[in-house]
Amino acid sequence: LTKVFEAGKHRPRYQVESISETEGVTLAAFPEFFGEQPATAKVRVSYIADTTARTLAFASGQIDMIEGVRAPGWADTMKQRSAETQFDMTAPGSFNFLHLNLTRAPLDNIKVRQAIRYALDSAALASAYGPMAKPMVGIIASQFEGSVTREELPEELQYKPDPEKAKALLAEAGFAGGVTIPCYTSQREDYAAIMLMIQEQLRAVGITLDMQIIDHNTFHADNRNDKNSMPLNSSSYGPLPINVFLQQTSAAAVVKADGKGQGNFSHYGVAIPGVDDLITQAQDEPDFDKRTVIFKEIEKKLLTDLPILGVITLSYVIARNPRVDLGYPVQSGYAYWPLSKAKKTA
Structure with a gap:
C-alpha cells in the first residue's frame, strides 16, 4: 500500500478547480494522475434540487446530463420535449x-x-x-x-x-x-x-x-x-x-x-x-x-x-444529450459510473 501511495496511484483523474453556490463545482483533469488523462478536461457539476427546474435546464440545452426523475411518465415527457434524448439506466437498479x-x-x-x-x-x-x-x-x-x-x-x-x-x-x-x-x-x-x-x-x-x-x-x-x-x-x-x-x-x-x-x-x-x-x-x-x-x-x-x-x-437514470458520448454503454451496476471517457461530439 505504501508503494502505491508513493507512486501516486491514489491520485484521482479530476481535481476541484472551483466551488460556487450558484455555479456548482468545476472539476479539472489532474495532470499527475497515473493513468490515461480523461477525454474531457473540465466538468461542471451543478446543484439543482428542484426536479422541474433540473428538467427544464436540460431541455433548454443549458446542461448536458441530469439525474433522472424516477416518477411515472417522466421519461415519456422527456421524449416529447426532445426525441433524441438518451437515457442511461442501471439494471436492475x-x-x-x-x-x-x-x-x-x-x-x-x-x-x-x-x-x-x-x-x-x-x-x-x-x-x-x-x-x-x-x-x-x-x-x-x-x-x-x-x-x-x-x-x-x-x-x-x-x-x-x-x-x-x-x-x-x-x-x-x-x-x-x-x-x-x-x-x-x-x-x-x-x-x-x-x-x-x-x-x-x-x-x-x-x-x-x-x-x-x-x-x-x-x-x-x-x-x-x-x-x-x-x-x-x-x-x-x-x-x-x-x-x-x-x-x-x-x-x-x-x-x-x-x-x-x-x-x-x-x-x-x-x-x-x-x-x-x-x-x-x-x-x-x-x-x-x-x-x-x-x-x-x-x-x-x-x-x-x-x-x-x-x-x-x-433503474437509476441519467438523461443525456446525444452530443455527449460516454465512451461505453451503461448496462448495469450501481448508480454512478465514471466520466473519464465522456466527451462532446458536437
Missing part, C-alpha cells in the same frame, strides 16, 4: 420492498398479508415507469441468479393479482367491512409515487392506508426506530442474493425501537420463525448451483410467510 411489520395488528394475521399480496399488481406498477422498472416476484431481481419466476412456483405462491380473492381473505380474517392500516412514506418522488399507487390498489379491496408523506430524512430515522407498520425500502444490490436476505430478513438485522437495529423492518425471524437456517446453509455452501437452489427455497419461504414483498426494481 434499486430493489423496492414493502415490509409488513409482524408485530402490528392486523399485519400479524397471515390472511391479511395474503390479501395485500393478491391486491398488489406489480406489473401495473412497473408499467407506469416504462423501461425504468420491472415487476418483482420475490425479493431478488429477475436479472440475478436465485430469483424465482411465477411459473416455477406452486399455484398458491404465484399470487397472480386477484382483487376478489383479496376481499375473501380479508373477510376470513374478520375484516369483511375493510381495514385501516396507518403508515408513512418519504416525500421523495420514487417512494411517494410507488406508495400512492399501492395505496390505490389496496383501497380497491377494502384496505385503507392511513398514510402520511414526510421528509425523507425523518422517514429513514423513524423507520430505524421501528415506528412504521409498512415501510417501503429502496436499496441497490450487487448480484449476491445472500446480502439481500441478510440485510432484509435475518433475525440479526431486526429493527429496534432504540435505533440500534438494522433493516429487517418486518421483525421476521423474531416475531415468527424465519429463514436464518437457510441463510446459514447458503453461506456454507461452496457450490454455486446448490447455493442458488437454497436461495430459491428462501424465496419460497418468504412467499409463504409474506413478511416482505418484492414490488418493483427501478
